[in-house]
Amino acid sequence: MKKKLAIALSAVMLAGLIAGCGGGNNSNSSSAASASSASSAAAESKETEKKTEDTAKAETSSGKKWSIATDTVFKPFEYTDADGNFVGIDVDILAAVAEDQGFDYELNSLGWDASIAACQAGQADGMIAGASITDERKESGWIFSDPYYDATQCMAVAKDSAIKSFDDLKGKLVAVKTGTQGASYAESLQDEFEFEITYLEDSPTMYQTVSGGQADACFEDTPIMAASIKDGDLALQIVDGSENEGSPYGLAIFNEDNQEFLDLFNAGLANIKKNGKYDEILAKYLG
């Protein structure tokens, strides 16, 4: 009897300890984050596989460090260059806007699906990942910034492919990336041109299925496709006339509470367009 009582009491104590520690950790994490931002601003930011921390300079308007998510490989908007640095148009625009507006942020390269999930779950405040502004997305809860780049979607096939138009797709397999405009474009054509679709997680895997012969075509955003073919020795070619109307890219948030960040971004974007920094960034990556 005594032994059972002892065990029961120690179990209750353990449970209380764990609950206490867990609750304490949750409330401490925000203060820990701000403490770490101060220390990381001083120290060199280390590059790990998924995270790159870019902290802006001194004056912060609200003092909050914004957590922004982005894709892993979406050249030239975000990608890792030959030296291992995470760079791209999105990365540079965000840095320029942050400098202009004076806010702190943290850029995490999570991947396309993971970024959306993180924003919805509240782990990230927004995402900048070459996301097209569309009405469907706006209805689904995406809140976009002002557009910062115009892009269309196109179809690409292997260099030695016989496919010259959508009609040649009959009975073939098309690779797309989950949740992208390319995927929507392909889905909108699927019934008319009678092809199968397979969904991959990221752009490089999608390109590989086409160049490796596992799929016959892929749909991707035109600037990305063009840049990847030019720089990456990718054995693909864009099919002429396959481009759609397209829509511009925007930074997206999923929570209305973060509207403040959107306003900051829009203001900063307007400024960098005016002072030429925007054109500088585009020229750097698009030549």
Next chain:
Amino acid sequence: MIDIISEYGGLLIAALGQTLLLALLGLFFACIIGVIFGIMSVVKNKVLNVIARIFVDVIRGIPMIVLAFFIFFGVPMFCNTILHLPDKVTLSGLQAGVICLALNCGAYMAEIIRAGVQAVDIGQMEAARSLGMSYSKAMAKVIMPQAIKIMIPSIINQFIITLKDTSILSVIGFPELVNTAKNIIAINFQSFQVWAIVAVMYLIVILILSRLSKILERRLSYGEHRRKDER
């Protein structure tokens, strides 16, 4: 939750069907591979033992996701661009998935079979041989039946693991349950609901499998264990 089930239920069921198809095909070939390499590792021939050992070590040493990418992308690329074979070699998602599952599960099955055979008392083989049975007859008639009974729980365990491992093949675009779930979430952004439904779907299938295995085990060991009401 209900509206997700009604709107995407058909898609999810179809995806579950694909998952089960992949798992069944994979397991079928895995059994064949497992038995071959399992027998190879228990016979007296040293060469066969070594071959089996290498196979098991190599496959067990590679994570299945790496194996999946390797078979789906790597092997065709090797055949086409490095070896320059005349016809373009390509594997469909199903083919690559089945090969990957068969190899992976087969390696583990080989080990299970080896362990099962070696768990049978050595006295059995000695007794069978001293009765005049040849090695292969002894294996077939005396050792294997006992070994199989020992192996059944582990084999069912491996089946269940393989069924769950089909989810790894979402990375090569095979339209199984996880891949389909991701697409649905890309449309409606209901992460929690969709993943909860998918989890329950896997759970139900695997629970059914576990129950079947319990029945199988009970059938095979009928009369071996003392029942509670006996003395």
